[in-house]
């Protein structure tokens with residue numbers, strides 16, 4: 001067969017192009033539904049046949065994407081006069097790792113990813129011969145409540161032996177296959193592709209500026225926390241570097257420190273703003289927690305959860321012995337009808353916050369469901385992470401908790417205010433270096449700057465240098481501590497959370513103004529404000545159809561990420577902490593753990 005390549009001219013007809021895009025949309029909804037449904041089945045029932053079915057669907061999706069890219073490339077889309085059509089086509093041809101033409105390698109890549117996720121999600125730590133505990137809820141509860149230094153160390157180390165160490169070799173292969181695929185999509189490495197979603201040439205500098213701006217708040221909180229932890233565990237347990245051992249912060253990864261509130265509460269004996277006891281006492285169920293959240297969204301005039309959500313979500317850990325991915329997640333089935341949350345919900349305030357976070361994703365899906373499939377995304381990934389957290393900034397205020405019957409009475413004095421801000425800081429400020437460093441590590445791995453023989457060293461350089469957290473016992477390159485954090489085996493990018501933790505305060509400030517709330521930012525509750533809801537939904541409906549600075553301008557009145565709103569929110573606590581910390585600087589010794 002003589003292959004005669006006809007140098008067909010690029011198609012310039014934009015009406016034909018729009019027609020093509022509409023056909024792709026219809027096709028995408030079917031192929032995406034099949035892939036998401038297969039992923040859902042695997043995540044809610046980890047079996048080899050469900051794993052294979054998911055891999056099969058991801059290969060079909062990749063082939064579909066390759067065909068779309070090939071056909072879209074026949075259009076002269078870069079020169080379209082219709083800027084929206086240009087934007088749409090730029091997304092049609094940008095298919096990520098699906099660009100891998102070698103089917104064997106593409107199948108291997110997908111198999112590795114599902115294998116890493118299975119190892120992580122079925123990981124257990126055996127405290128005694130026949131007492132092996134999973135992360136959710138057992139190990140998480142232990143890390144949150146134990147004050148036994150050695151017990152915490154056993155769990156901390158055990159989790160990393162059961163997950164990270166077992167994932168290391170798979171991850172090396174994953175990195176090279178992912179990079180090989182992404183090069184075929186026109187990017188130098190996977191990290192470059194992930195950063196392209198923010199479409200900002202100064203993105204990394206902007207992030208560094210934000211981090212440096214916020215670092216003093218973190219240093220003060222870190223110094224105060226370390227002082228209190230030394231009182232609890234003894235100063236001899238702390239390295240001379242000024243770092244805090246990683247296993248005593250109330251969380252498996254020391255990413256948020258809210259579970260230390262009992263120790264760190266500045267003025268004990270005030271209102272019990274950790275409403276977990278009230279939730280338990282009022283027989284809260286997982287369902288009830290989601291109904292409380294749904295009611296808040298409805299109060300803003302936003303879209304309520306459809307019946308499919310209630311019929312098909314998995315709102316608590318199954319009791320039939322199935323292995324599931326317990327890590328909470330929200331799901332868009334791309335058929336404009338099916339939207340679900342999968343969460344092994346615990347009856348705690350921490351999980352009530354997570355409920356709102358997941359419902360924020362669902363609200364975004366609902367708001368942009370009539371967009372073209374390629375536009376059914378956040379304006380940038382940070383936007384998607386911010387929606388639920390913005391709502392929960394209002395929900396967590398003592399006045400709101402009182403409105404929904406979880407706080408009997410609210411004391412309005414300086415000390416109660418500092419207590420509240422401390423609780424919020426342990427959730428938001430403590431997180432900032434962690435949210436920042438995960439993809440600093442990953443981008444360096446994808447770019448080749450960090451090679452497999454120093455994966456762990458680089459991880460701890462960042463953990464010590466940026467977070468002031470050090471390993472409670474020696475680590476080697478036989479360990480793979482990044483692999484003990486869901487998003488690494490799960491291959492979920494992470495800088496989106498750092499972005500979210502900054503912009504959610506910009507959104508909050510702007511929605512509070514729209515709601516006519518003339519109170520200090522940390523006391524604002526936008527509950528029942530349809531004006532705030534209107535402003536939020538206008539932005540959400542866009543999905544990713546416009547560059548994110550336009551969406552940012554719509555909702556926040558400025559087109560850049562800006563730490564000012566976060567700093568304004570925490571200002572009273574910042575002042576208090578400086579007084580408490582005898583204003584001494586904290587120096588994290590650079591690289592050595």
Ligand SMILES: CC(=O)N[C@@H](CC(=O)O)C(=O)NC[C@H](CC1(C(=O)N[C@@H](Cc2ccc(O)cc2)C(=O)O)CCCC1)C(=O)O
Nearest residue numbers: 255256327328329330331353354357358361384385389497
């Ligand atoms: C199909 C799919 O994957 N869907 C995506 C959504 C989408 O992309 O459409 C999704 O559901 N991703 C799961 C992920 C879950 C959580 C998470 O991982 N959080 C980070 C960081 C953090 C910590 C504190 C906090 O308050 C907010 C964030 C962590 O726990 O380290 C767990 C608890 C909260 C959010 C999520 O919802 O973002």
Ligand SMILES: [Zn+2]
Nearest residue numbers: 357361384385
């Ligand atoms: Zn999220």
